[in-house]
Amino acid sequence: MQQVFPDIKGRFGDFGGKYVPETLMGPLQELEEALDEAMSDQAFLDEYHHVLKEYAGRPTSLSYADKLSKQLGGAKIYLKREDLNHTGAHKLNNAIGQGLLAKRMGKKKIIAETGAGQHGVASATVAAKFGLECKVFMGEEDIRRQELNVFRMKLLGAEVISVSSGNGTLKDATNEAIRYWVANCEDHFYLIGSVVGPHPYPRMVRDFQRVIGDESKKQFLEVESELPDRIYACVGGGSNAMGMFYPFLQDPCELIGVEAAGKGIDTPEHAATLTKGTPGVIHGSMTYLMQDVNGQITEPYSISAGLDYPGIGPEHAHLFQTKQVRYESITDKEALSALQLLTEQEGIIPAIETAHALAQAFKEAAEMTPEQTILINLSGRGDKDMATLMEHFQEEE
């Protein structure tokens, strides 16, 4: 039986809800009604799956990492190849779903927030494809760090709006996108990139990402005839992990979410929200977050811009509290070694975000037996990270 979360108030146990200014309650209600209607309309679902297939290139493959499995000498390692999805990451699945919903609601303008730029690129892509106007809010520090993705978005016809408030990163870009939506909600659709934000966003994004887990389950059963023993995914806001885990929640697989430990969870420079954070409200949702004793939200740190976020999706907070998912954390250093290992052994350069899941999985795989199997969500490819990687590996030499 499927979970009945979120409940009617948009709650996953103690988490979720709608903690937003009054002016957004109306637009959220409108969105929820349109979403419910769309998700129970077979024609809408057919169109979504059609675009995923013929435009995004789904289903993505399930690859057996034979060389790597043998080298680690433990469990058999499988990779769900979201890096092969159009635009290079899982982000597009959700952008397609929400883009189609925006069109259906008659909204011609979309806004999005982005950190590393992957969700911004996915949003700009669907805007081009579906004929929508697109504004992407991005922190000025991230614009500097992710020059290439900024150019991609502009090439796709999107307007990139620089956000200078706060530290100029994802948290600030999200604040600014929400403020813009408050003032322009009548004709704008806010396309959130992760399982965060007020209800119904966490549910909607999960439901547009569950295709990852649904496909994986089918593919895995075809090759192994049974489900994997353990499944790994990295967690920033948590959309690739939620999409992968959700269809497996009732199965006897162990699910492991991997957060960014940055320079170490004993330093102030990390983004391990569940490992080190406490409950509170961020971006309209009750969840875990990184904050000081006065309830001011603090700045996270991770080498990967996609995990550099002080909150986490409310459903993850719930799965953490109920121990349905085990959450671990991986440092910058460990992630980069795992990235190097996968690249050398399998010829796949993963995103630095993804490398966090790989690092945890590799550690554990070595302790397991060759009869056991693990599945890792390879959420994105590393092309966008070349500048960061060059800088890092040159420093090492």
Next chain:
Amino acid sequence: MLTQTSFQGKLTKTEDLFIPFVVAGDPTPELTIQFALRLQKAGADILELGVPYSDPLADGPTIQRAAQRALQQNMSLTKAIELVPKLREAGVEIPVVIFTYYNPVIQMGYDRFFEMLEENGAEGVLIPDLPYEESEEIRGLAEEKGVEFISLVAPNSDTRIKQIAEHAKGFLYCVSTLGVTGGSNQMSAETLSFIKKVKEHSQVPVAVGFGVSTNEDVQLVREHSDGVIIGSKIIRLIEGELEAFENGQEEEALERFYQEIRQLVK
């Protein structure tokens, strides 16, 4: 029909209210006290005392800047509430509403929060990111403790207007950009019918805020509602005097601030 006036009996007027907003600690806690005194002298009936927050979702750039200045003074929810007795000592007698985002309240805990409001004599609380559906528990606690929990209502609150207005305490905060049509000093028909609808269901004074920045705006709001809330405009006036404060011309700057406010709400 207005039947309730409260704030522990301190608010006796039910119309023509002037409700200013300042951020505690912007640019210093001492100056916040001075601004409050001038606002009271210029006719303020209730003071909204803003608590600076790292991620103020409902605020534009002006109030964000004020929050940043106050955070640099290490202002916090605790210190903002503790500023209330200092306001009283200096002669501020009007009711004080603590205006804070929800997260700092969660970290303090409801028990301690209400204990502090009582100990320090704050009469009201407003939490802009805690809508009606999420506020049942805290509204109950506030009523029990005799603290006014101020609700907000927006033109797009739609079917929820009635529910929010009927349960409103203290005063009801109408979030409305003025919707001035074609440059003429008239409210749009939509805004007028929105305010009318709110007033029909509210038993407390209905005050209008957001975007009120000239004396014409104030007159217009007065004509159609029970009170005017002014925030960003006041912060901008404070910002205009920052240099004067730095140069030690405090008295002159405060006098200019007072005169500006008087002109604004005359």
